[in-house]
Amino acid sequence: MDTGPDALRRWLDTHAGGGVGELSVEPIAGGRSNPTYRLTDGRRRWVLRRPPFGHILPSAHDMGREHRVLTALAATGVPVPRTVGLCRDESVIGAPFYVMDMIDGVALRTRQDTARLTAGQRAGLADGMVGTLARLHEVDPAAVGLAGWGRPAGYLERQLRRWSAQWEASVTRPRPQVAELLRRLGATAPGCRHPGIVHGDFKIDNLLVDRDDPTRILGVLDWELSTLGDTLTDLGILCSFWDQEGEFHNPITAGATALPGFPTRQEVVQAYAAARDVEIEGLDWYVVFADFKIAVILEGIHARHLPGHTDDARFEGLDATVDVLLDRALERASCSVVAGLRG
Structure with missing residues (x-):
């Protein structure tokens, strides 16, 4: 993450129903494109996605598109995580991002x-x-x-x-x-x-x-x-x-x-x-x-x-x-x- 978790905690507190405690932030391995992080305050868990660092292809890695389609599909029967919020204010972590609930599942990567x-x-x-x-x-x-x-x-x-x-x-x-x-x-x-x-x-x-x-x-x-x-x-x-x-x-x-x-x-x-x-x-x-x-x-x-x-x-x-x-x-x-x- 580009900044400490304090600004992120304040943002998340306003979007996740309040009561968000001190955040622990750690990267999630697996993705080759958009960096993904696990967030927890010890009681609840979320996932944050942001664009990659450095060289970014034009029109790629639009966090708003991901957030919008996940939100739209929530009631369709297509299994997607519940979205918490989208942030375009880069002062929070240094880049746009969105947060969704963490799904307690397993990825079969290999x-x-x-x-x-x-x-x-x-x-x-x-x-x-x-x-x-x-x-x-x-x-x-x-x-x-x-x-x-x-x-x-x-x-x-x-x-x-x-x-x-x-x-x-x-x-x-x-x-x-x-x-x-x-x-x-x-x-x-x-x-x-x-x-x-x-x-x-x-x-x-x-x-x-x-x-x-x-x-x-x-x-x-x-x-x-x-x-x-x-x-x-x-x-x-x-x-x-x-x-x-x-x-x-x-x-x-x-x-x-x-x-x-x-x-x-x-x-x-x-x-x-x-x-x-x-x-x-x-x-x-x-x-x-x-x-x-x-x-x-x-x-x-x-x-x-x-x-x-x-x-x-x-x-x-x-x-x-x-x-x-x-x-x-x-x-x-x-x-x-x-x-x-x-x-």
């Missing part, structure tokens, strides 16, 4: 975490993930006050422009894969057939599950990229992070779902299509785009890490990880059933 589950629990967790994503995508944005929160029409074209600009804003060295991917994706971008609320980073380690029943999802976290758009981009992200045995694993999830009990990627897609009663066409485009977007995000983190704005050991080696993701995106594009993606 293969070691999911290896502790039984095969039946893994299957149940996968069912819960697919059901949760489908439930989110079926929420009527207007009914929860998010009608003007984004523009589904032209969403994918704008996404390509945005992530191309994000790449240029954070690139640490030239990579020819980027121009080729953007050329192919731009030439084949589909229309927005399934508009709705997009999470933007839906994967297993952005969930909190029940400690006693890991098939029960208590909270979906990390909504910084959420908007209104093409909901199939979330399915593409989920597929990018859905590791299978015998295949290259996404460097972030590193094999977390490549264990008995977890369904195949194709089975996940089929279950999602059945849950929403929709036809899934051209998903290759969304998976290739997901690999590219993840590479851009990691390049942004790498750009912050180089001058010492982050000192987390997990950020070492991100330079090579970016190349691996870009190469996989090109390989997937070259094998796609979408003709224009093949080159």
Whole structure:
């Protein structure tokens, strides 16, 4: 935190119903993007999220967007933490932030975490993930006050422009894969057939599950990229992070779902299509785009890490990880059933 907890305690006291005692503040490990902290006064517990330190990509890390969507989804059946308040006054901790209630759940971040589950629990967790994503995508944005929160029409074209600009804003060295991917994706971008609320980073380690029943999802976290758009981009992200045995694993999830009990990627897609009663066409485009977007995000983190704005050991080696993701995106594009993606 940039300042002591006194100013934060005073702010929290006015937003959490009063009676907030002396605060203890400690960072929560796990996130690679927005720093997250655990707050407690010995009786109650909260979570604080703020933008990253140092180099920040334009339009990224908007605390207000995260706070707004969490607040809007509170009564929808999509499991999200209850928001406490949003603070744009940077004098409190040195940056904008928001606070939410802490969920007493477990994050399954690694293969070691999911290896502790039984095969039946893994299957149940996968069912819960697919059901949760489908439930989110079926929420009527207007009914929860998010009608003007984004523009589904032209969403994918704008996404390509945005992530191309994000790449240029954070690139640490030239990579020819980027121009080729953007050329192919731009030439084949589909229309927005399934508009709705997009999470933007839906994967297993952005969930909190029940400690006693890991098939029960208590909270979906990390909504910084959420908007209104093409909901199939979330399915593409989920597929990018859905590791299978015998295949290259996404460097972030590193094999977390490549264990008995977890369904195949194709089975996940089929279950999602059945849950929403929709036809899934051209998903290759969304998976290739997901690999590219993840590479851009990691390049942004790498750009912050180089001058010492982050000192987390997990950020070492991100330079090579970016190349691996870009190469996989090109390989997937070259094998796609979408003709224009093949080159």
